Amino acid sequence: MTELLTAAQMRAIEQAAIESGEVTGLELMERAGRGVVEAVFEEWPDLAKAPHRAVVLCGPGNNGGDGFVVARRLRDKGWTVEVLFFGEADKLSPDARKTRDVWAEMGDIRPLTVEEAATGKRPALLIDAMFGTGLSRAIPLELANAHHAVRKRDVGDSHPWLVPFHIAAVDCPSGLDCDSGHFLMPERPTETGDDDRNFERSWAWWQDDASRRLLRTDLTIVFHRKKIGHVLSESCGAIRVVDIGLGAEDLHPAHLKAPRMPDQVIELDFELPKGRSSRIWPGRDLDKRFGLGRHKYDHGHALILSGPPGQTGAARLAARGALRIGAGLVTLGVLSAAQQEVASQITAIMLKQVKDAEALANVLQDDRLNALCLGPGLGVERAREFVPVVCGGVEPRPTVLDADALTAFEGAPETLFHILHNTCVLTPHAGEFARLFPDIAEKLNAPATKGPAYSKVDATREAAARAGCVVLFKGPETVIAAPDGRCSINSAQYDRAAPWLATAGSGDVLAGFITGLLARGIDPMSAAETAAWLHVECALSFGPGLIAEDLPEELPKVFRNLGL
Ligand SMILES: NC(=O)C1=CN([C@@H]2O[C@H](COP(=O)(O)OP(=O)(O)OC[C@H]3O[C@@H](n4cnc5c(N)ncnc54)[C@H](O)[C@@H]3O)[C@@H](O)[C@H]2O)[C@@H](O)CC1
Ligand SMILES: [K+]
The missing domain is CATH 3.40.1190.20 (Ribokinase)
Structure with a gap:
């Protein structure tokens, strides 16, 4: 059995760990980035055998900060790495700013646009580090289109299916609301002022626009614990959970021992977390x-x-x-x-x-x-x-x-x-x-627009x-x-x-x-x-x-x- 977390619980655990002095935010980010690279190599051993090309899409929050660490670690292993960044360096958190600056000394940072994403050879690995647990609304369409554009890049004379290409999402596929497992959708156009034909047209546009934000991934590398949304969604590809050293579980009240707290959500997987005796299994x-x-x-x-x-x-x-x-x-x-x-x-x-x-x-x-x-x-x-x-x-x-x-x-x-x-x-x-x-x-079936x-x-x-x-x-x-x-x-x-x-x-x-x-x-x-x-x-x-x-x-x- 494993306890699933909400994004807020995850933040509280991270915060408690940092405040306890056990670890810094930057160390957590470094462990997260390292964990992503290790998980990718475990999932696709062929990628570990020789350096390849990677495209890393970095967003404006700490998920993007993890992305810069992944880029650096792949480069250290001899990979060709392209980093596309959405956001402003000055607005990054101090930790993400640090990982960005370290990367900036070893490689380029291009703007995360469709045009840039479409330019170049198709990589063997696409890292989606645009948004993680901090997503609050649908991802900008430009970013979703950029993600698609990397997938569509040229592979020369070969058939695209024959050229290895894997997508790994950092913490979650960008656009997924980690609490519900819903992909956040843009707000529906309102009917006000429109005649019926206009509304039909904007409605069709909305649906098309909304659907393009569902990002495909083959692997999702989750930090510390799965969030409820990972299990409720069907879109994470394979899931690998990476230990980033937040093991001291009683740092957060949600982790208190059995009997279960009412706000806990348990995944019935019956894999006992390492080092602990059977807590509750039905x-x-x-x-x-x-x-x-x-x-x-x-x-x-x-x-x-x-x-x-x-x-x-x-x-x-x-x-x-x-x-x-x-x-x-x-x-x-x-x-x-x-x-x-x-x-x-x-x-x-x-x-x-x-x-x-x-x-x-x-x-x-x-x-x-x-x-x-x-x-x-x-x-x-x-x-x-x-x-x-x-x-x-x-x-x-x-x-x-x-x-x-x-x-x-x-x-x-x-x-x-x-x-x-x-x-x-x-x-x-x-x-x-x-x-x-x-x-x-x-309520459950209404398109989710806010996290x-x-x-x-x-x-x-x-x-x-x-x-x-x-x-x-x-x-x-x-x-x-x-x-x-x-x-x-x-x-x-x-x-x-x-x-x-x-x-x-x-x-x-x-x-x-x-x-x-x-x-x-x-x-x-x-x-x-x-x-x-x-x-x-x-x-x-x-x-x-x-x-x-x-x-x-x-x-x-x-x-x-x-x-x-
Ligand atoms: N919680 C933890 O213990 C750890 C978290 N880490 C990483 O940090 C991530 C969470 O970081 P953040 O809280 O910074 O969140 P995110 O990196 O998910 O992004 C939040 C940022 O994006 C903006 N934003 C949200 N939705 C948007 C939208 N639709 N369009 C445009 N901008 C939008 C927010 O205003 C905020 O600036 C995790 O997913 C994980 O990848 C790791 O570094 C390691 C440890
Ligand atoms: K992500």
Whole structure:
């Protein structure tokens, strides 16, 4: 597990380190620049073998200051280095001014314009050191165009694809808001005073203009810790985190030891930072639970409700997931008309007829049923009828609400929030999220023009606070939040990319995984985190060709590899 930072937290940590006298800002900048060069050589060993040409684009802040260090270090290794600079030397911070001045004694500094960027042979390496964590609005179009112009430079008679060319971004691709992962967009033109045709034209211009600011990168070299935006974005290429010696973590309150502070955001990667013992990894709970209890009822009994005939597959997938992840017993609640269909396809899973709300209330008399799942293939009518039954009562059980159980409350989400209790887990994908939290989705989807922009972390936290329970907001990066502000991100991007996980029924299995862990007595936040992480692990372990049925079947292998 690693803690992700906001840009402000990163600045506070840096500031605290400098004020403690441990390190100077200039030393940090030197380490950052050196780290970039080392990371580039590790990523592309061929570049380390002989000197090549590099173009370094330096911006007006400390990100640009890092760029000057990179330029110097590459030159020291015999590289041909062109430095293009946007800004005024007199306005640089003292540290960036220093690195700029040292470079100025060994090489030229040309203005960062499209014309200059287009001039010369295409380099083997483009370093984007224009903006880092200090970006506050969309990058100037001229700079984005200059970045494109370097890529388009002449490669002589060869086909451009055959000539090595890599882009490395210093701290983040310029234009990315490190808190949200959004690329900051220019302000939209206003309609005032324009006739419709003019507006259409300026709107088209805006979109084109905005889209040109998305800068491609192959590698992003991040300092100290990933920022939330790195994980929420899909645009960093590969990510390498460089240690710049800010290891003393308790310099900042955000780094205080577990229990987690509500404002922390955790990445579920389970790589323990060097030199520290296991702090929090949700699997710890799982480990403990596997060692306990001898009777199947000690491992919990999950009830998963299914829907009409012909639509029972989703609930069966969830049931299989719940059983494989370790629930002692799993029962499917079926309509009598669907009983035959379900019975012919299951073995270890039990069946119970649940015709209507009254029948459900009767089934729930059995207090050994300790975790419930409603939604996959349930049908919205049945969901509307059942959700109040499962959520009501004196001691409502931990309950996962997914798919139809969420859609059923479109247009009246307040009704749902009113009956939810704090051991519920909602698992919406983007569409379901927008149905339950339309205003939050609108804020999230609006083009971001200023940093720090509203992020999926903000949206999920706000949703969890409003619903009063854990919300797991699905996507390539799944964000999980509790009403008290605890938050984590489970990424299926970068080195954990598993695009084949986007397959029919995969969400149903996830709902089943969470339900199974709830049945084992794991708290809702940990159950959601562990399930989400294992879900991606199963997909990675299986590989391409995966279908939803394979996910539960892959669990035993994943568990073995975890040493469980
Ligand atoms: N925080 C740390 O611990 C360290 C930070 N370092 C570097 O410093 C960077 C942060 O430096 P800064 O805070 O100076 O921020 P940046 O270098 O990201 O840029 C901020 C500057 O750009 C201007 N600016 C912001 N958005 C603009 C826009 N759209 N158009 C034109 N100008 C714009 C700001 O007014 C400010 O002058 C990090 O990303 C990293 O590269 C490293 O030197 C090492 C240590
Ligand atoms: K950058």
